[in-house]
Amino acid sequence: MKRSYKFTLLRTDGSSKTYVYDSRPTFKDLYPLINTDIIEIVGCYKDNKTKTMLIDEEGRLKQNPVVNPNATKFFVDWLNKENRATPIPNIVGNAIVCENFKVLWGF
Secondary structure, eight states: OOOOEEEEEEOTTSOEEEEEESSOOOHHHHHHHHTOSSEEEEEEEETTEEEEEEEETTGGGSSSOOBOHHHHHHHHHHHHHTTOOOSSOOOBSOEEEESSOOOOTTO
8 A cells, every 4th residue: 555645734824725746855956845955844723633843944934924723723733732832932934834744854
């Protein structure tokens, strides 16, 4: 049985799009979707599960950053579930939720 890799792009306008790849997506595949060249890996809580979310590491530093409402909600829900805190609990720019796989370091 062939494995597929599913992830959801969360856009700043509140819309989303789900992608399914036959092979594990690389950061090079994902950079354009998030509109970045530096990805930060954070947690999120979506569909009653802890998942990995990929965001623009320098998103807050860009001119006219736009808060992503859905990504922020999933991030804050994860912070609360993990009993964690952060000084600025929002996500800016597009984000990707890894639905059925974990991120491998160094790819």
